[in-house]
Each structure stands twice: as C-alpha cells, then as structure tokens.
Amino acid sequence: MVGLQNTLLISVAALAIGLIIGTLMATIKLIPSSEKLPVKVLKKIVDAYVALFRGTPIVVQLLIMYFVALPLIGLARVPPLIVAMIAFGLNSGAYVSEMVRGGILSVDKGQMEAGRTLGLTYVQTMKLIILPQAIKNIVPMIGNEFIALIKETSVVSFIAVIDLTKAFKQIGDATYEYIIPYLMLALCYLILVLGITYLLRLVERRMRRSDRD
Amino acid sequence: MIETKGISKSFAGKLVLDDISVKVEKGEKVVIVGPSGSGKSTFLRCLNLLEVPDKGEVWFEGQQTNRPGVNINEVRRKMGMVFQSFNLFPHLTVMKNLTLALTTLGLKPEEEAQEIAHGLLKKIGLSEKAYQYPSKLSGGQKQRVAIIRALALNPDVMLFDEPTSSLDPEMVEEVLKVMKELAEEGMTMVVVTHEMGFAKSVGTRILFMDEGKIKENAPPEQFFNDPQNDRLKEFLSKVLVKIV
Numbered sequence: 001m002v003g004l005q006n007t008l009l010i011s012v013a014a015l016a017i018g019l020i021i022g023t024l025m026a027t028i029k030l031i032p033s034s035e036k037l038p039v040k041v042l043k044k045i046v047d048a049y050v051a052l053f054r055g056t057p058i059v060v061q062l063l064i065m066y067f068v069a070l071p072l073i074g075l076a077r078v079p080p081l082i083v084a085m086i087a088f089g090l091n092s093g094a095y096v097s098e099m100v101r102g103g104i105l106s107v108d109k110g111q112m113e114a115g116r117t118l119g120l121t122y123v124q125t126m127k128l129i130i131l132p133q134a135i136k137n138i139v140p141m142i143g144n145e146f147i148a149l150i151k152e153t154s155v156v157s158f159i160a161v162i163d164l165t166k167a168f169k170q171i172g173d174a175t176y177e178y179i180i181p182y183l184m185l186a187l188c189y190l191i192l193v194l195g196i197t198y199l200l201r202l203v204e205r206r207m208r209r210s211d212r213d
Numbered sequence: 214m215i216e217t218k219g220i221s222k223s224f225a226g227k228l229v230l231d232d233i234s235v236k237v238e239k240g241e242k243v244v245i246v247g248p249s250g251s252g253k254s255t256f257l258r259c260l261n262l263l264e265v266p267d268k269g270e271v272w273f274e275g276q277q278t279n280r281p282g283v284n285i286n287e288v289r290r291k292m293g294m295v296f297q298s299f300n301l302f303p304h305l306t307v308m309k310n311l312t313l314a315l316t317t318l319g320l321k322p323e324e325e326a327q328e329i330a331h332g333l334l335k336k337i338g339l340s341e342k343a344y345q346y347p348s349k350l351s352g353g354q355k356q357r358v359a360i361i362r363a364l365a366l367n368p369d370v371m372l373f374d375e376p377t378s379s380l381d382p383e384m385v386e387e388v389l390k391v392m393k394e395l396a397e398e399g400m401t402m403v404v405v406t407h408e409m410g411f412a413k414s415v416g417t418r419i420l421f422m423d424e425g426k427i428k429e430n431a432p433p434e435q436f437f438n439d440p441q442n443d444r445l446k447e448f449l450s451k452v453l454v455k456i457v
C-alpha cells in the first residue's frame with residue numbers, strides 16, 4: 001500500500017512541477033521574435049534544458065540528483081521521496097514544455113492575426129483566443145505524460161524509495177517466489193494506466209463536446 | 214488618410230515590396246490587383262503593421278505608425294481587416310466573435326456590444342445565427358460575419374485581402390454585395406482581389422502590383438481601357454479571358 005501511495009505521490013508531484021516548469025519554458029520560447037539579448041539568452045537556456053533532460057536516461061538523472069547535485073549544494077539530507085519528485089518533475093518539465101509549445105503552435109496563426117487586427121494585445125489574444133483552443137490539444141498529451149510518469153517512476157528504488165515495484169520485489173524477496181508478485185505488479189500498473197486512460201477519455205469527450213469546430 | 218512613403222520589405226533576402234509610395238484618401242475604394250506572389254498581401258499587411266516594413270514610413274490619420282512609442286493596438290482598432298481564410302474564432306459563438314474586442318478593450322458594456330452585434334447581423338441577414346458556432350456557417354456566411362466583426366469596432370478604413378478567393382463560386386456574390394453596400398455607405402476601403410467586375414464597379418482607383426512595385430495606378434476606366442504598363446496589358450488579357 002505504501003508502494004502504491006508513493007508511486008502515485010511521485011507521479012502527481014512530478015507532473016505538477018513539470019507543468020509549472022514546462023509552461024514557463026514554453027512561454028519563454030514563444031515570446032515573439034525578439035532580438036533583445038535577455039530573451040535570447042533565456043531561450044538558449046530553455047533549449048539546453050530540454051536537450052539535457054531529454055537526452056539522458058531518467059535513472060541517470062535520478063542518481064545524479066540524489067548522489068551528486070543535492071549533496072553538492074549541501075542538501076544531502078533531503079528525503080529520497082522528495083528527491084524523486086524533484087528529479088521526475090524537472091524531467092517532466094522538459095517534455096511538458098514541448099507539449100505546451102506544440103499545442104499553442106498548432107493553433108492556426110490566422111487566429112493571432114485576427115485578434116491583433118481587432119486591437120487586442122498579444123497577451124489578450126493569447127488568453128482569450130489561442131490558449132482556449134490550444135488546451136484541447138495539450139490536455140490529452142499531458143494525460144499521456146502522467147501515464148508515462150506512473151511507469152517510469154518504477155526506477156526510484158535506485159535511491160531507496162519504496163514504490164509499487166520495490167514493494168512487490170520485497171514480497172518476492174521474502175518468499176523466494178517471484179512469479180506471482182511480479183505478475184501482480186504488472187497487473188497493478190496495467191489497472192492504474194487503464195483507469196487513468198479511461199478518465200482521460202471522459203475529459204477529452206467533454207472537451208470535444210464544447211469544441212464545435 | 215493612409216499613406217506609405219517609400220516602404221520596402223524583404224523576406225529571407227528576397228525583396229517583396231520595393232519602395233512603395235501610395236496615398237489613400239478618405240472615402241476612396243482602392244483596389245489592388247496583380248499576379249500571385251507580387252506582394253499584394255504583404256503591402257496590405259504593412260498598412261496595419263501586421264508586417265513591419267524594413268524601410269520607409271506608414272502614416273495613418275496624420276501620425277506615423279511604424280515608429281516606436283505608437284500604440285499600435287489603438288491604431289489597428291480603427292483599421293478593420295478581413296482575411297481570405299475568415300479567421301473567425303471557432304471556440305466562440307458568432308455573438309462572442311462580434312463582441313469580444315468591444316468588451317475586452319472596454320469600449321462598450323456587454324449589453325451595448327450585443328445590441329451593436331444584433332444590428333450588424335440583421336443588416337447581413339444572419340440574425341438567426343447569433344448563437345451558433347462558426348462551424349455551423351457556410352463559407353459565405355463566415356466571411357460576412359468576419360466583415361461585421363471588423364465593423365463592430367466602427368473602423369475608419371477596411372482592408373480586405375482576397376475576401377472571396379476561398380469561397381465556392383455561388384457564395385462570392387453574397388460577400389461582394391456586403392462589400393458594395395459598405396462602399397456605398399462611404400467607407401474607405403483597400404481591397405486586394407481577383408474580382409475584376411468588383412474592381413470596375415466599386416473601385417475609385419486601381420493599383421496594379423507586380424514584382425513588389427506599383428506598376429499602374431489609375432481610375433477604373435483608364436485602368437481597363439487604356440492600360441499603360443506592358444505587364445498590366447498582359448495580365449489583363451489573361452484575367453479578362455478567364456472571365457469570358
């Protein structure tokens with residue numbers, strides 16, 4: 001039970017962190033063609049961030065976060081559960097930023113132009129016209145990211161967090177019988193993922209009903 | 214009312230507008246024609262600074278608009294624009310499409326904005342579509358709504374970029390009719406179009422654009438009956454054959 005709770009806890013917290021970081025970074029990337037130096041630097045930083053977190057395995061990021069990065073800044077005593085949340089959150093941010101950006105870019109560019117020719121500002125057009133349309137593209141992707149997180153967090157036992165996977169492994173270790181626990185483990189993940197998929201479908205259907213395009 | 218002074222614009226090193234100076238007086242209906250890729254849209258979009266010229270000046274109602282410090286949103290509010298692809302907001306009802314700018318910009322309270330919208334819808338005979346979503350409208354209806362969406366802000370000039378080019382032939386007329394009525398009411402208009410009939414009957418002046426330059430600038434009779442520029446003669450022989 002602790003295992004299930006931790007798996008969900010890490011996934012939810014990581015998604016929340018990922019949403020905040022990802023939205024922020026997508027916003028920076030979408031600042032209209034500015035030649036101003038600070039903006040350019042910010043955009044480069046975002047690019048580097050995305051490349052770094054997408055270009056290395058999450059297990060490696062987790063290990064570095066726990067054994068290298070946090071001790072280096074004097075935070076060696078942070079509970080591993082929190083470390084897992086942060087590591088997966090930072091990782092998720094890289095993916096979410098691409099999703100948010102893609103969702104916004106998929107809105108026809110005539111929409112922004114139409115808003116601007118009506119005298120609306122960039123921010124007003126973004127908020128009232130672009131985002132409400134983009135959100136329909138983004139939500140399903142965020143749902144998939146959550147599903148990915150549930151499964152990917154199965155590596156957190158590398159830093160001694162007891163999640164679903166670790167819990168079942170412990171059962172196996174105790175009984176020297178692995179077949180049943182591991183099949184049960186797979187079933188658990190499957191039920192989780194199917195359950196979330198089902199909820200996602202409901203949300204999507206509701207959104208499509210309001211999408212009279 | 215609108216004036217460009219020597220504006221130029223390049224895209225990726227390719228000169229699209231080449232030193233264009235044009236003046237549009239209040240009440241004029243200026244029609245722009247020319248081959249595809251000649252820079253008509255780019256020129257039109259420079260007038261309300263959807264594209265910013267690399268060189269030259271754009272003036273509107275006595276002030277230079279492509280200058281730092283100008284509130285471009287206030288300028289654009291007075292310049293309605295209609296696009297080839299309508300660009301209605303698909304997630305909002307027709308009514309919301311019409312009132313969004315008025316209310317968001319704080320120009321009119323909600324009820325008054327709705328009254329304006331109802332009045333305009335009535336004028337184009339689409340009152341019963343007020344609470345429909347754009348996807349329920351035909352192309353011609355969409356474009357008529359797009360026109361009155363711009364009119365709701367009570368602009369001083371209307372810019373049209375090939376407003377009938379993406380319509381099925383049987384819907385072209387209903388849109389041109391709305392534009393003709395607008396012209397008769399005295400609206401200042403700049404219209405990019407391939408509709409030569411419209412150019413002839415509504416235009417007070419016709420510009421022929423080719424390779425980023427204005428190659429002819431004349432009243433309709435002269436433009437069609439006594440064209441000076443060789444490229445225009447060639448262009449007219451092609452499009453007029455197409456009409457027949």
Ligand SMILES: Nc1ncnc2c1ncn2[C@@H]1O[C@H](COP(=O)(O)OP(=O)(O)OP(=O)(O)O)[C@@H](O)[C@H]1O
Pocket residue numbers: 224225229247248249250251252253254255256
């Ligand atoms: N945003 C842009 N980026 C790059 N090139 C562009 C852009 N907008 C226009 N161009 C190019 O500039 C040239 C002129 O385009 P423009 O749209 O002004 O022509 P047009 O006369 O309106 O043509 P059409 O009749 O096809 O609408 C074309 O070669 C086009 O490819």
Ligand SMILES: [Mg+2]
Pocket residue numbers: 253254255374375
């Ligand atoms: Mg064009």
